[in-house]
Amino acid sequence: MKAMMLRSFGGPESFELCDAPQPSPAAGEVLVRVHATSINPLDYQVRRGDYADFVPLPAITGHDVSGVVEAVGPGVTTFSPGDEVWYTPQIFAGPGSYAEYHVAAESIVGKKPPTLSHLEAACVPLVGGTAWEALVVRAGLRVGESVLIHGGAGGVGHVAIQLAKAIGARVYTTVREANFEFAQSLGADGVIDYRKEDYVDAILRETGGRGVDVVFDTIGGDALSRSPDALAQLGRVVTIVDIAQPQNVIQAWGKNASYHFVFTRQNRGKLDELSTLVERGQLRPHVGAVYPLADIPLAHTQLETPNNGVRGKIAIAVAPAAP
Amino acid sequence: MKAMMLRSFGGPESFELCDAPQPSPAAGEVLVRVHATSINPLDYQVRRGDYADFVPLPAITGHDVSGVVEAVGPGVTTFSPGDEVWYTPQIFAGPGSYAEYHVAAESIVGKKPPTLSHLEAACVPLVGGTAWEALVVRAGLRVGESVLIHGGAGGVGHVAIQLAKAIGARVYTTVREANFEFAQSLGADGVIDYRKEDYVDAILRETGGRGVDVVFDTIGGDALSRSPDALAQLGRVVTIVDIAQPQNVIQAWGKNASYHFVFTRQNRGKLDELSTLVERGQLRPHVGAVYPLADIPLAHTQLETPNNGVRGKIAIAVAPAAP
Known part of the structure; x- marks a missing residue:
């Protein structure tokens, strides 16, 4: 699968688009085809090395997923292949979302609100x-x-x-x-x-x-x-x-x-609350810019620039044609 | 009445024992014969001038009262002359407790736990x-x-x-x-x-x-x-x-x-909770030293001295013979 790999801590040039082995879901885990992810300040802090002690290199980073369940591991009961999901990968514990596929524990995954596109949905979990x-x-x-x-x-x-x-x-x-x-x-x-x-x-x-x-x-x-x-x-x-x-x-x-x-904790349980607000029309993320997976370095540069003109979030379209 | 008057902001020598007019209770107020008060770090902070903007000089300061109701103003229903009471005078609003008599709004006064002496009770309200x-x-x-x-x-x-x-x-x-x-x-x-x-x-x-x-x-x-x-x-x-x-x-x-x-707020409502703990044997103040009203400057000096050897509180016996 295609993945944006962080090779060293530093500027946006520290990323390299590469082919990585597609992960498999273990017991209690789901394999998700990532349709979209998004960029957060936490992302460039990780890239710079602010949390170097917790991020062994090389690393796939990224903290938002919107996608579709591709397969499930033994014992998974909440999700089936084809389900649309959104979540924040476990922080500082395994690969992040800058990739075509991602594996996550069933317990941290939520059902994506159907009224949001994947690009919109990917802008919500972490923020x-x-x-x-x-x-x-x-x-x-x-x-x-x-x-x-x-x-x-x-x-x-x-x-x-x-x-x-x-x-x-x-x-x-x-x-x-x-x-x-x-x-x-x-x-x-x-x-x-x-x-x-x-x-x-x-x-x-x-x-x-x-x-x-x-x-x-x-x-x-x-x-x-x-x-x-x-x-x-x-x-x-x-x-x-x-x-x-x-x-x-x-x-x-x-x-x-x-x-x-407040330092980011796993958002388990909050996703369903947020989904309810979305369904009631009380919450809608604003996608201020979209980049393809290959241009994550550009997206980082934009988010790090003061007065960058972006409203809301920068989304990353990962699947060839994010619906 | 005898009162310890703060003449200027500064060291313990800024106090002077003097005769001051005995106050009278207005509507909703009680006049209390002060049997005991106690010394708090807030007291020497006030004396030093840390809160000079809120304390017009000369001033009777002090933040703990244990005493007996001497008279009540019109409309007072909770207390009668002879009742034993404890409270913290309204902070930065009128005279404090370094005096033989003190007037307070009925609403901030509590019934003193009968199992405590006045010296003990005066050690509780502020702390x-x-x-x-x-x-x-x-x-x-x-x-x-x-x-x-x-x-x-x-x-x-x-x-x-x-x-x-x-x-x-x-x-x-x-x-x-x-x-x-x-x-x-x-x-x-x-x-x-x-x-x-x-x-x-x-x-x-x-x-x-x-x-x-x-x-x-x-x-x-x-x-x-x-x-x-x-x-x-x-x-x-x-x-x-x-x-x-x-x-x-x-x-x-x-x-x-x-x-x-936390900065001291009025303790209204908390006094009765504390009294309950005292009555149950779960709270007992420790009187580490006792001085007469005239020796408040000495008491300040002791409390301000690092490693002063005092355990608990320094109490001030105001009435000639605090029971």
Whole structure:
């Protein structure tokens, strides 16, 4: 099978398209014909070597699958050949999704929502699972609360806006001016152009000085230290961008704030919740660009470029003609 | 009435014992004859001027009251003259407890547990309310979980150990060697001499490498950055020591940790819960030293001195003969 192989840690040129042996499903596993995958910041962090200790080389990486079950191993009861599925491969445990075939444990695989194309479906598992983990599981965002979502036009951000709206929260988000209408189309109640107005000022103005209940940090920078200024008492910050630089969090005590640090966990169980939202019309991923498997290095370059113009996600069409 | 007045922000010499007008209870308020108060780190932080913006001088400060209701204002229904009460005065809103009389809103006052002396009872409201807020409200410590309590021989720490045991958690705590038996007498399952063994090493050894579910930081220092090393996945850190120095929290993401920053809130509602624990024999404050009202400056000096030898709390006998 064709696979995009990471030969060494480094830039996008570290990838090489090659022929790799097609895997076989063991007991409890399914073999999936990958129709599409997508690109996440985690992907280029892995490529750069940020997690070198957990990724033996050469490696097939990639963290999203939408495809069709080709065969099942002994004991598999939930899936049959021909089923459309979506999932995030087990993180740092075996090959990823940049390949024509992928094998996964039955327990981490979900049924793909039929109303999404494979390209759309491949854009959801990692970012959708992350947004669910952050807003629902960790921050406990509730109906009637307010949330500031940083980077609302991005991969996680554009799903988080829709999820927060589905929860019944009031949603503020930061975007560049070019993405104003995109953010509004996703349901954002208040859109802040962070290059024109300080977001803390904007939040305090919009909330009458109270602040929001939850800040979702998808961008890093100084969000950890500044977030308390935009928070209400007992507000929560949830962050998915790990930063080694020391952070001044002195304002967190005065707000009785809670910080939830989120690193990707397996999304088992969340896929069916996300599927329900898709079926109800409350969640739809936005495919901002599509590349073929062979052009994954180009896709990485685009995602890593600041102000890359991509809205939502970059999808990768793996099957010759992804339906 | 006699009152210890803070004349300026600075050292213990900034206090002056003086005669002040006895306050009167307005509607919804009670006048309390203060039998005892106690000293907290918050007290010397206020005295130093850490919260100068919130404390107009001259000021009667102090954050714990145990006493007897002397008179009630119009509309007070819960209390009558002669009732024994305990509470924390409203923080940064009016006079504190370093005086022979104090007026408080009925709604923040609780009935003192009859089995405690006034000196004992005065040691509970602020630290007990803080420990309750930290472990019960914010960290959500549950039966069967494990917790590391830093500074288990201190004011908050010695109450937190007993509270965590009452919750049904396994309790580890750090103390100096001289306080080993004291910590064990409070119910600690594992006592760590932090000067003899690194506490992260000790916790990992005691938990078979898993880490604890909750770390309660009562000491500051590098506890924020090091805590994730002692935490299990999805563990929680709860901290009451505000630190302006930037903190490296990069390990927090890998542990999917949550940090709860706690600044004193009014303890309304928690007093009755604490009273129940006292009545059941699950909580008993330890009075490590007693000073008269006139010697509050000495009491401050002692509490501020590192390794001061005090176990539990320093109480202040305000009434001529506190029973």
